[in-house]
Amino acid sequence: MLIWLFRYLKGFVRIRVLGYSPERFLNLCKARHIVLWDLQNVGNEYEMNLSIRDFRKIRPLVKKARAHVTVTERHGLPFFLHRNRKRKMFPVGMLACCMLLYVLSLFIWDIRIEGNRARSTDVLLTYLAEEQIVHGMRKRDVDCKEIQTMLRIHFPDLTWVSARVTGTQLLIRVRENQDLETEQQEAANTSESSDLVAVRAGIITGILVRSGTAQVQPGDEVEAGTVLISGTVDIRDDSGDAVGVQEVRADGDVRARTFYVYEDSFARSREVRHFTGKKRYGVSIRAGRKLLSFTDPRTFSLYTTVETEHPLHLTGNFYLPLSFGLIERAEYEIYTEKYTAEEAKGLAEAHLNEFLNNLLQKGVQIVGNDVKIDNGRNFCVSKGKIEVLEEIGIPKIRQKEQAAFE
Incomplete structure (x- = not known):
C-alpha cells in the first residue's frame, strides 16, 4: 500500500513494447536498474509500468534494442493535476480538505479501554464522561497522568492504569485485582482475635491446629456455627498450671463429612x-x-x-x-x-455434572452421590444428596464481651 502511494504521488505510465527484440529491451532496463512492474505478455508484445523518471531514460535503450514503445495509460498525481489545471476550485478544495484533516487531528475521536473484565467499558466511560473526558475533546486538554490517578482513586480494584494519546485515539489500559477487597479485609483482621467456626453441619474427619485451641475431635458431629478452633491459648507456668488466657487468631484445617441437598427440575417442553x-x-x-x-x-x-x-x-x-x-x-x-426421554435425561445429567464440577473447583472431595432422576411426563425432576469431604472452618471475629467473659 505504501509503495503504491509513493508511485501514485510521483506518477507512472503503462507502456507497450514491440519490435525486433523486446526481450533485449527488458534486459537493458534491468542492467540500467530501471524498475518495471506488472509485466504482461500480450502476443508478441509486452506491457509494463514504470515511473515518469525512468520513462525519460529509456529512449537510448529503445533505439539500441530496435523496439517501438507506445504509452497506453497515464496514472498518478502529476497527470491528475495537469488534467485539472484549469479548475480553480480544485486546489481550493484540496487545501480545505487538508485544513479539515488538520483540525480533526487536534481532537480525540476514539476512547479505547483494554484489560477490564469486572468493570465494564460502559461503566468506565460513564465515569470519564463525568470528569469531562469525552469523545471530541481537544488533545491538549487530555492529562494522561491525571486520568490514571482519577481511575485508581475512584476504582480501588484497578491496581494499574496506563493512559496515552496516539493519533486521535485515547488508549487506556487497566489491570484489575478482583480479590483486592478480600485481601484488604483479611489484612485488617490479622491483628484481631478470631475463632474458627463451622460453616456447615457435618461429622469431623480430621483437624490440624496451627493457632488456637481445638474444640472438637474427629468423629464429633457439629452444626453450622459451632466453634471448631477457639482463638484462645492457655498461658501456663513452669508447673503446668493455667495462669491466664491469650487471645490469638485461630488458624487450622478442619475437614468434615457433609451433605449437599440437590434439587433440579425443568419442563419437558x-x-x-x-x-x-x-x-x-x-x-x-x-x-x-x-x-x-x-x-x-x-x-x-x-x-x-x-x-x-x-x-x-x-x-x-x-x-x-x-x-x-x-x-x-x-x-x-x-x-x-418436547424433549425425548433420552434428551431429558442427558440434560438432567448435564445440570448435575455442572453442579459437581462447581464443587470440585472449590476443593471439595465427592465421596457419594445419591441423586435420582425422575423423567416424568411433563417435568424432569432430579433429587438426592451428595456426600462430600470438605473444609468447613471459616474465621469469625471474637466479640469483646465473649473474650472478657472467658
Whole structure:
C-alpha cells in the first residue's frame, strides 16, 4: 500500500513494447536498474509500468534494442493535476480538505479501554464522561497522568492504569485485582482475635491446629456455627498450671463429612426459535454523538437484530468522527418442542455434572452421590444428596464481651 502511494504521488505510465527484440529491451532496463512492474505478455508484445523518471531514460535503450514503445495509460498525481489545471476550485478544495484533516487531528475521536473484565467499558466511560473526558475533546486538554490517578482513586480494584494519546485515539489500559477487597479485609483482621467456626453441619474427619485451641475431635458431629478452633491459648507456668488466657487468631484445617441437598427440575417442553431465512437490512451513520438509522419500513412480527459499526480512520490511530453501520434483522418463528426421554435425561445429567464440577473447583472431595432422576411426563425432576469431604472452618471475629467473659 505504501509503495503504491509513493508511485501514485510521483506518477507512472503503462507502456507497450514491440519490435525486433523486446526481450533485449527488458534486459537493458534491468542492467540500467530501471524498475518495471506488472509485466504482461500480450502476443508478441509486452506491457509494463514504470515511473515518469525512468520513462525519460529509456529512449537510448529503445533505439539500441530496435523496439517501438507506445504509452497506453497515464496514472498518478502529476497527470491528475495537469488534467485539472484549469479548475480553480480544485486546489481550493484540496487545501480545505487538508485544513479539515488538520483540525480533526487536534481532537480525540476514539476512547479505547483494554484489560477490564469486572468493570465494564460502559461503566468506565460513564465515569470519564463525568470528569469531562469525552469523545471530541481537544488533545491538549487530555492529562494522561491525571486520568490514571482519577481511575485508581475512584476504582480501588484497578491496581494499574496506563493512559496515552496516539493519533486521535485515547488508549487506556487497566489491570484489575478482583480479590483486592478480600485481601484488604483479611489484612485488617490479622491483628484481631478470631475463632474458627463451622460453616456447615457435618461429622469431623480430621483437624490440624496451627493457632488456637481445638474444640472438637474427629468423629464429633457439629452444626453450622459451632466453634471448631477457639482463638484462645492457655498461658501456663513452669508447673503446668493455667495462669491466664491469650487471645490469638485461630488458624487450622478442619475437614468434615457433609451433605449437599440437590434439587433440579425443568419442563419437558420448550420453545425453540426457527429462523425462516427472511432478512431485512438497513444502514446507520454516526456523526459525533448523533446517530441516523435507515431501515426497511417493512418489518417482521418476531425478529433478531444484529448491528455492526465500522468507524472511519485514515491510519491505524487517526480516527474520524464518522462511522457507518449495517443493521440486519432476521425473522424467526417459535415452535414448541418436547424433549425425548433420552434428551431429558442427558440434560438432567448435564445440570448435575455442572453442579459437581462447581464443587470440585472449590476443593471439595465427592465421596457419594445419591441423586435420582425422575423423567416424568411433563417435568424432569432430579433429587438426592451428595456426600462430600470438605473444609468447613471459616474465621469469625471474637466479640469483646465473649473474650472478657472467658
